Amino acid sequence: MRAARCTAYGPPEGLEVVTLDDPEPGPGEVLVDVHAAAVNFPDVLLVAGRYQVPAPPPFTPGSEFAGVVAALGPGVAGPAVGTPVAGAVLTGAFAEKAVVPVEGLRAVPDGLDMVHAAAFHVTYATAYHALVTVGAGTAGEWVTVLGAAGGVGSAAVDVGSRLGMRVVAAASGEERLKVARVLGAEAGVDYVREDLKTRVRELTGEGAHLAVDPVGGDHAEAALRGLRRGGRFVTVGYADGRVPRIPLNLVLLKDAVVRGFEIRMLRRYAPEAVAAGDEALARLVRDGMRPLVSRVHPLGEVAAALSDVAGRRTTGKVVIEMGA
Numbered sequence: 001m002r003a004a005r006c007t008a009y010g011p012p013e014g015l016e017v018v019t020l021d022d023p024e025p026g027p028g029e030v031l032v033d034v035h036a037a038a039v040n041f042p043d044v045l046l047v048a049g050r051y052q053v054p055a056p057p058p059f060t061p062g063s064e065f066a067g068v069v070a071a072l073g074p075g076v077a078g079p080a081v082g083t084p085v086a087g088a089v090l091t092g093a094f095a096e097k098a099v100v101p102v103e104g105l106r107a108v109p110d111g112l113d114m115v116h117a118a119a120f121h122v123t124y125a126t127a128y129h130a131l132v133t134v135g136a137g138t139a140g141e142w143v144t145v146l147g148a149a150g151g152v153g154s155a156a157v158d159v160g161s162r163l164g165m166r167v168v169a170a171a172s173g174e175e176r177l178k179v180a181r182v183l184g185a186e187a188g189v190d191y192v193r194e195d196l197k198t199r200v201r202e203l204t205g206e207g208a209h210l211a212v213d214p215v216g217g218d219h220a221e222a223a224l225r226g227l228r229r230g231g232r233f234v235t236v237g238y239a240d241g242r243v244p245r246i247p248l249n250l251v252l253l254k255d256a257v258v259r260g261f262e263i264r265m266l267r268r269y270a271p272e273a274v275a276a277g278d279e280a281l282a283r284l285v286r287d288g289m290r291p292l293v294s295r296v297h298p299l300g301e302v303a304a305a306l307s308d309v310a311g312r313r314t315t316g317k318v319v320i321e322m323g324a
């Protein structure tokens with residue numbers, strides 16, 4: 001099979017596409033013919049050796065896929081060979097075949113093709129739980145979404161507006177804000193040129209009820225300052241590269257709630273919330289929701305695809321299609 005390979009930590013340009021033996025599923029594992037794999041920001045961090053969970057080289061990056069079950073390992077009763085599946089792993093998805101633990105598989109939501117199924121779960125589940133499960137967002141509330149044209153951000157704009165929340169999209173530049181407006185944002189703030197706190201307060205009156213932050217850096221404190229009294233701030237990720245250090249007196253003065261969200265923790269500690277989220281997202285997909293896939297690349301262009309994500313040059317999701 002063909003597979004991307006990281007042989008030493010570094011920038012995405014160091015990735016190679018090589019031919020490897022097909023992997024064999026062990027006990028509790030399933031072999032999947034990968035049709036499509038989405039790029040997520042953590043893939044860039046893993047290849048650089050900067051992710052919180054390390055993967056020692058050599059390894060095949062790729063953490064989210066959709067495909068078809070090709071073989072079952074010893075002791076695995078199903079899903080049957082030929083079943084369409086999607087899933088998330090730490091590594092291994094930028095390849096024509098991947099071995100995954102059976103509990104890491106999920107059904108492909110009705111209505112999603114392989115490219116959109118690969119691009120769906122990580123960002124949409126993150127967006128849903130940050131907004132609803134952790135953020136307690138409800139219809140009619142103002143929500144500031146940072147990085148609103150990126151993977152998690154665009155999903156948060158999409159889900160939040162479909163659930164009736166009034167989204168203020170924050171992103172770098174008008175072109176990126178346009179993307180968020182198409183997904184349902186009511187207003188946009190270019191946080192490179194405008195003061196985020198001031199604009200959010202102007203747009204919302206007293207300030208936003210909720211902020212969802214997959215970016216971090218200086219924008220995090222500005223978004224917290226743009227909350228109303230009693231507002232909620234959910235920290236999701238640090239695409240900026242800098243983990244914000246927020247003065248706690250801001251939290252005190254605003255009577256604010258700051259919470260973290262991490263999807264693996266939720267899967268481990270709150271499976272019932274995960275199931276409720278999957279159901280809610282499946283309903284939204286039935287109503288026509290689709291992840292924004294802005295580019296599809298063949299496997300041979302995997303380095304360029306990751307480089308574009310690292311360089312902030314993409315909107316929504318970038319997908320590697322194996323047969324392309």
Ligand SMILES: NC(=O)c1ccc[n+]([C@@H]2O[C@H](COP(=O)([O-])OP(=O)(O)OC[C@H]3O[C@@H](n4cnc5c(N)ncnc54)[C@H](OP(=O)(O)O)[C@@H]3O)[C@@H](O)[C@H]2O)c1
Pocket residue numbers: 040041042122123126147148149150151152153170171172173176214215235236237238239240241261262263264309310311312314316
């Ligand atoms: N907690 C969880 O469970 C969870 C789940 C999924 C992802 N995450 C994390 O969430 C973060 C975002 O992931 P994603 O998939 O949405 O990434 P993405 O598609 O690359 O989007 C990140 C956005 O951040 C903004 N940004 C600001 N400064 C940046 C910089 N220096 N470099 C790159 N982007 C920058 C960019 O928008 P502008 O140019 O418009 O500012 C970009 O669109 C990552 O840190 C990821 O690890 C966390």
